[in-house]
Amino acid sequence: MTDSRFPNPLQSAIAEVYQGVFSHPFESFKEATLRRLRALLPFDSAVWGSGLHSTNEMLSVSVVDLAAPSLMAYAAEWQEQDFVRNAAVSEPGRAFRPEDLMRREAYERTDIYRQYSKPVGIEHSLGIVDRNPTTDIGELIFLFRADPGWPFGDAERDLVEALAPHLIDAWGQSQIAHHYRAAADGSASGFHGYDSYAVADAAGVLHASGQDFTRALRAIAPGWLGPRLPPQLEPLQRGDLGTLNLGDDEFTVWFLGDRRLFAVAPRRGTFGLSPAEARVARLYAGGARQRDIARQLGVSVSTVRNQLASVYLKLDVHSKLELLRAVNRMQG
Known part of the structure; x- marks a missing residue:
């Protein structure tokens, strides 16, 4: 039984990832984060690409100990044939290894292994792709090992699936924080x-x-x-x-x-409501049902219900009629 006062390695790794938002420069955030991940999940080389999921267009790529010529050769000749990557793209949020898709003996007979992976020193890979279905922003993270006798285990695959959402969330935060500081001449005031x-x-x-x-x-x-x-x-x-x-x-x-x-x-006149709360209040007062609001805003019904509870508390209203009057005052 673990003592909750002492964080486990996964919790510590997640905390370090978010601390990196402030401690790592935006330009090196992904590479630095992958290098810190090595302490928890050892690997020899890695790649982290950001892009548009639907079109497969890459916006930025960061690598750790992976030679640029080998990465360029992969992009030009092997990316479309990479069945592990294709599986990860088709099932966002799920991590894959070659052996999850075929037996090791069969993998070693594939062209991509014989002509690309083995010559560049990649014997084992573990990767995940995730995407935001609304914005279409996608992230691809792959880890590699060179030792034929050191495959990625099931627990490591599960660990990547647990860590990936935090890596991706922190990367978004890093971009926003960097550009806010640039807009504010290096200050975080008003953020x-x-x-x-x-x-x-x-x-x-x-x-x-x-x-x-x-x-x-x-x-x-x-x-x-x-x-x-x-x-x-x-x-x-x-x-x-x-x-x-x-x-x-x-x-x-x-x-x-x-x-x-x-x-x-x-906007001014929303009486302390957050943007999300103000939108929900207006829609609900206008006659929309909670499930319709949830569908329109892309959130769960429970989220809408919780936001409405906060709205009623902040506006000190106790009925839908009182809410309608308050919304009219906000808009008036």
Whole structure:
């Protein structure tokens, strides 16, 4: 039996990943995070790619002890034939090894093993792909070992599945934190949580998006799916405006070279409600059912129920009629 006062190795690793958001420069965050992961899950080399899941377009790639020529050869000649990668892409959130898909003897007879993996010193691989189905932002993480007698075990596969969501979440936070500091001349003053921000490129393609920002986009553009920002934000994306009020929210943009940092906050007059709470209050007061609100915003019914409970408490209302009156005051 473990003592809860002392974190287990997985908890410690997760804590270190999030600490890296502040301690590692944005440009080296992925490589540094993978190197720290080695203490918990040893490997010889690794790759972490970020991109668009639906189109397979890579936006950035970081490697650990993997020669650039071998990575370029893989991308040019072997990526489409990589059945392990293809399996991971088809089942986001699940980690795969070659032996999960075929016997080792059969794998050693494949062209990708004989002509690529073995010559570059990759005997065993373990990888996972994950994606946000709303924004289409995808992440690919693969670990490699060179020793034929040291395969990745089942427990290590489970560990990657447990760690991957935290690695990916921290990477999004790192991007947002870096660009916020750049917009604020190195300061974190006024920062009100990663969930309210997003980072996009000059073409309007999202690279990172917090949960509240994503939900705000779904509120102003029901059914919206990434990776491109919805047309409602084009005046901000083009630089025609710096701030734009849409629905219950105020959107703001900062231009940072080829990147844009977007933020969302409640419009004035929302009586202390968060952006998500203000949206739920307006929809519910307008007659929408909880399950319909959940479907529109891409959240669970229990999330909507909890947000409504918070709304009733903050607005000091006790019925739907009182809520409607409060919402009318906010909008009035």
